[in-house]
Amino acid sequence: MKSSVGSLHSFDISTGVDGPGTRFVAFLAGCPLRCQYCHSPDTWFRRSGKPITADALMAEIQRYERFIKISGGGVTLSGGEPLQQTSFVRSILHSCHSKGIHTALDTSGFLGARADDSLLADVDLVLLDIKSGDETTYRTVTRTGRLAPTAAFAHRLGDLGKPIWVRFVLVPGLTDAVPNVEAVAALAASVPTVERVEVLPFHRLGVGKYEALGIPFPLATTAAPAPELLDRVHAQFRDHGLTVY
Template sequence: MTAVTTGRIHSWDLSTGVDGPGTRFVLFVSGCPLRCLYCANTWHMRDGRDVSVDEVMAEIEKCRAFLTTSGGGVTITGGEPLLQPAFTAEVLSRCKEAGLHTALDTSGFLGDRADDELLAATDLVLLDIKSFDIDTYRKLTGGRLGPTLNFATRLDRLGVAMWIRYVLVPGWTDDLRSIDGLAQFVAQLGSVDRVDVLPFHKLGAGKYDALGVPFPLRDTPVPEPAMTETVRQCFRDHGVSAY
């Protein structure tokens, strides 16, 4: 009897333009090892439900025509998908076999859990680099920067396409010297197609309120459009497309 692969998920949804090319079926898995101060997603495995890969694929199949017509596909996000590597790998592989474009949205902190087989089934990695400063990264996420940079280098070596995501948080990730260092690093990675500079927002506040935990960035302002454009231009100055 063949074992059934299951995973813990929060939800799924359809999106356009923010989770990879075209219209995407976006699968939100539960659980994350990082504790980003602005996080609006799921930290705990208990915040979700168990589903089988077959159940996920049945839902994706309902959207297949819509996804393929739009040039879209399937994105696995979180939480952190690499916290559940077997489940993530099987969903990606099944989607790839079905002829659907696949994307993995990850912090890269658990990049060592993504074996070459998982990455071979991944057309695009949306890699979230929270900061290029070691101390800021630790204070902002509770984790270490090194694993993410190592994962980026590995993806480049394997030729896996990447979109880099960088959340611009005033007072935290707006230091232009650090951003210039990240831009130089990214410019050396031939498989990076673009950088998305994402202005900080406060959508995570409701999650903290529900947990009864003070939202640490409640008084942090959203970045001015001019600052966001300055950061994007910093990447462009190093030859990297930035949006």
């Protein structure tokens, strides 16, 4: 059978931030959203990556297989948005599962309908980035997307019994409104397989990439959230019975 071909931006080895244990993280190129706080504008387009076959990526993963298994880690497919490349993602996930490697899918859920049940059968954990809790704010944040597909995907994952780690980027003046956070918390709490919520403080570490690409960074003057704001948002999630990091 011919190996599926994908567009790979880069890969890295990380610990504790992209799923449990030490992980091989493959960043796939291409994303339908244009989030104002995106720190990787260099992954927006498929052409930003390099063509690679599933067999070639698996060969790279296997170089680290023993190391990641010993650490209780695995492979995380991230982006960009990996569900833009479902055929390639399906191949990698299935190959990893056949080797007993833990798999995580890092996605906004906006393209969740593209992931059929057979693809999700090879996913052990979903890192679900919920951009905002109401449609208006979601549209403002992503500039191209809608919340409804993400919400539908979250509930579908719950019905399938798939573990979820919710990620929420906290941006002062953009995603921090009390009603918006409440809506994200309510959505997360309504899905029984959500194991934790990770509140990710906004940062400007990707500004150099925007400058290199000649793209204005929309949040160039936005500061990181103050400790009091983080405390308030954490409390909002905890009030819904959620475990928060």
